[in-house]
Amino acid sequence: MSSVQKLAAAGEAGGQSLPDVSRPLLEVRDLTVSFNAPHGLVKAVNGVSFSVSPRERVGIVGESGSGKSVTAQALLGLLPTATVTGQILFDGRDILSMPKSDLRALRGWDISYIFQDPLSALDPVRTIGDQISQPLRLRGVHQKEAKTRAIQMLAKVGIREPARRYKDYPHQFSGGMRQRVMIAMALIGEPRLVIADEPTTALDVRVQAQVIDLLYSLTEEQGTAVVFITHDLGILAGFADRMMVMYAGRVMEAAETDELYYRSINPYTLGLLQSLPRIDGPIPLTLTAIGGRPPSPSNLPGGCSFHPRCRYAQDICTAERPPLETPENGTHPSACHFANWLTEEPGVLR
Numbered sequence: 306m307s308s309v310q311k312l313a314a315a316g317e318a319g320g321q322s323l324p325d326v327s328r329p330l331l332e333v334r335d336l337t338v339s340f341n342a343p344h345g346l347v348k349a350v351n352g353v354s355f356s357v358s359p360r361e362r363v364g365i366v367g368e369s370g371s372g373k374s375v376t377a378q379a380l381l382g383l384l385p386t387a388t389v390t391g392q393i394l395f396d397g398r399d400i401l402s403m404p405k406s407d408l409r410a411l412r413g414w415d416i417s418y419i420f421q422d423p424l425s426a427l428d429p430v431r432t433i434g435d436q437i438s439q440p441l442r443l444r445g446v447h448q449k450e451a452k453t454r455a456i457q458m459l460a461k462v463g464i465r466e467p468a469r470r471y472k473d474y475p476h477q478f479s480g481g482m483r484q485r486v487m488i489a490m491a492l493i494g495e496p497r498l499v500i501a502d503e504p505t506t507a508l509d510v511r512v513q514a515q516v517i518d519l520l521y522s523l524t525e526e527q528g529t530a531v532v533f534i535t536h537d538l539g540i541l542a543g544f545a546d547r548m549m550v551m552y553a554g555r556v557m558e559a560a561e562t563d564e565l566y567y568r569s570i571n572p573y574t575l576g577l578l579q580s581l582p583r584i585d586g587p588i589p590l591t592l593t594a595i596g597g598r599p600p601s602p603s604n605l606p607g608g609c610s611f612h613p614r615c616r617y618a619q620d621i622c623t624a625e626r627p628p629l630e631t632p633e634n635g636t637h638p639s640a641c642h643f644a645n646w647l648t649e650e651p652g653v654l655r
């Protein structure tokens with residue numbers, strides 16, 4: 306029993322109500338999301354389960370269309386036109402069956418979202434200061450206090466002359482600065498979970514690294530859990546504690562970050578890893594180690610969804626969908642019929 310579990314057990318025995326810190330902050334069970342589109346049923350998410358502990362940073366990785374954003378939007382109850390099934394528990398409360406007013410409160414207080422494109426997320430006709438201080442004012446913090454804290458937060462995210470820039474409008478900020486403002490807005494209310502959906506994709510590589518470092522240090526300081534969504538496995542190396550690789554709306558592999566980088570047991574993850582440019586090797590002629598394109602979610606192939614693009618596919622891969630399982634001698638789950646073999650022969654596909 307960990308010290309945290311012991312503490313919780315002692316609290317229960319003594320009749321005190323200590324917060325249950327051993328429970329995951331977020332627990333997603335068998336989530337499915339589908340849309341009724343004119344061209345047929347779009348199965349965007351097909352049975353995704355994962356959890357995020359308090360203070361933990363989890364990366365969700367996958368190519369375009371793999372269902373990352375739809376998963377994130379489902380977590381916040383932002384999909385009114387979709388059919389969503391499964392369970393999404395935040396601190397033990399089911400988001401999918403929660404009254405709308407509770408959900409709004411949760412989004413305002415406990416969970417915040419950092420969007421890919423800050424320009425469309427920021428209101429162009431309101432000052433930066435007005436927008437950053439809003440979460441505090443909504444909680445009844447006095448205007449003067451909210452302004453002081455917003456200016457402090459602007460300074461924290463690296464905006465120079467924050468008191469002056471407080472009065473500026475979004476168009477007066479560069480792309481990197483606007484993304485810093487989004488981080489300030491997301492964190493000023495000290496939420497328990499931040500969901501960042503490709504927050505750095507629009508930025509150049511140097512600014513991208515700075516913004517990720519910033520998000521790391523601020524969430525570390527505040528003890529905030531993070532779900533970080535990206536199509537780029539490389540940028541999560543120093544950031545995420547754990548990673549989940551998605552393909553065609555399913556989890557292909559989930560592991561601690563180092564495990565996934567060095568001991569992946571899934572051909573799709575291995576393909577993504579091989580697509581990464583390396584500083585310790587020759588420059589690859591092509592960055593595309595995986596041929597073809599992901600399938601359309603309205604026409605998913607039978608068996609393993611990845612089989613049409615997998616160099617190692619066998620008959621069983623076209624016939625049966627592999628469950629997400631930890632192989633006998635493995636350390637983490639992979640949805641591949643040959644995960645066991647890959648565990649025995651690490652690096653065989655590299």
Ligand SMILES: Nc1ncnc2c1ncn2[C@@H]1O[C@H](COP(=O)(O)OP(=O)(O)OP(=O)(O)O)[C@@H](O)[C@H]1O
Pocket residue numbers: 340342347348349367368369370371372373374375376536601602
């Ligand atoms: N409102 C909707 N109606 C119909 N289909 C949708 C809707 N929203 C998303 N989809 C489809 O669901 C699939 C998953 O989309 P999603 O946005 O989650 O992908 P993603 O992994 O975030 O990709 P990207 O890296 O491009 O952001 C896509 O095929 C997308 O076209």
Ligand SMILES: [Mg+2]
Pocket residue numbers: 373374375502503
């Ligand atoms: Mg997306």
